[in-house]
């Protein structure tokens with residue numbers, strides 16, 4: 322098929338590459354010239370395992386352009402533009418503007434919205450533009466984005482235009498995933514409910530970690546393990562640490578809470594999950610200072626800059642929060658990351674050994690499994706904020722009493 326993709330962020334680019342790899346031709350539209358020129362020369366615009374090779378293998382099936390008119394003879398188009406928050410509420414201007422452009426340049430082509438949008442957006446789009454879209458929310462995770470797109474756990478398709486829905490059903494058939502066909506509103510809310518639930522699960526285990534820290538003999542990882550064998554609970558997203566960051570959970574939880582408030586049905590549980598998450602960095606640094614003394618004047622080595630492992634994405638990264646907060650408490654901070662070598666405002670060190678050796682305190686801020694293989698023998702103090710090191714390697718671990 323010939324498929325259009327508008328917006329080449331994480332979701333758009335991964336979707337385009339995977340669909341091309343499945344034998345489709347893709348026309349990929351973005352407004353960012355710098356991004357387009359990189360992609361046209363086969364250079365990926367983000368770090369994601371397997372992405373660079375897959376892009377290289379499929380370049381002849383992919384067109385990167387800012388010209389919407391190239392989409393006119395596509396059989397289907399995905400909209401995957403950002404939906405950032407403005408004053409805590411979702412800003413849909415990029416979605417509206419993309420759909421308006423599609424109406425002008427590719428009239429009649431079935432459109433699916435992959436961007437995360439609040440319930441009612443598809444019907445607002447129809448009111449604003451006259452275009453009836455299919456809602457096809459995305460559930461991929463950064464760091465395992467290709468695998469998640471090829472093997473999703475479900476495909477959600479919302480919309481009342483059976484013909485359009487069936488086009489997108491055909492596109493995703495190769496995944497063999499169960500398909501939920503429903504209303505636009507249900508599809509839109511399934512996405513928020515899923516992210517809000519996972520974020521709440523993380524905040525739950527993080528509060529449990531705080532409790533474990535007060536109970537000698539308790540270890541939050543063992544509590545999570547014991548809970549996770551129960552199939553109703555499941556072991557996933559029960560890793561205590563610095564809390565959730567990234568471009569999705571912080572933004573989406575905030576957007577759904579303010580949306581729920583506007584309907585006088587406030588999601589107070591999700592609101593609490595946000596508040597618990599906001600206290601993670603302060604709580605953990607307080608704990609370090611109460612055991613090892615003020616960090617003022619000390620040299621801190623932070624391991625990991627991204628919001629999670631296997632990505633170079635620093636958006637709403639808890640590492641950045643640790644760095645900023647440590648600096649404001651008077652520490653000098655140097656940073657090592659396995660894939661990020663330069664980052665605005667950060668003093669990056671390329672050799673982790675040097676970073677560890679030269680510091681007073683080492684803080685693990687991102688859950689890269691490879692950090693467990695580092696040599697900490699020269700370190701004075703090691704803090705495992707992500708609970709990833711083998712027992713005995715750290716002087717303080719999240720969710721364990723001292």
Ligand code: UGA
Nearest residue numbers: 459460461462463558559560562564565566567569628629
């Ligand atoms: C998340 C969802 O998991 C995806 O299903 C969804 O498609 C995506 O948001 C989105 O809305 O686009 P992502 O943000 O890429 O994916 O990353 P996650 O793996 O969910 O991690 C989010 C944050 O939670 C990270 O900061 C991670 O460190 C933290 N986390 C995750 C924990 O602290 N503990 C855990 O047990 C799991």
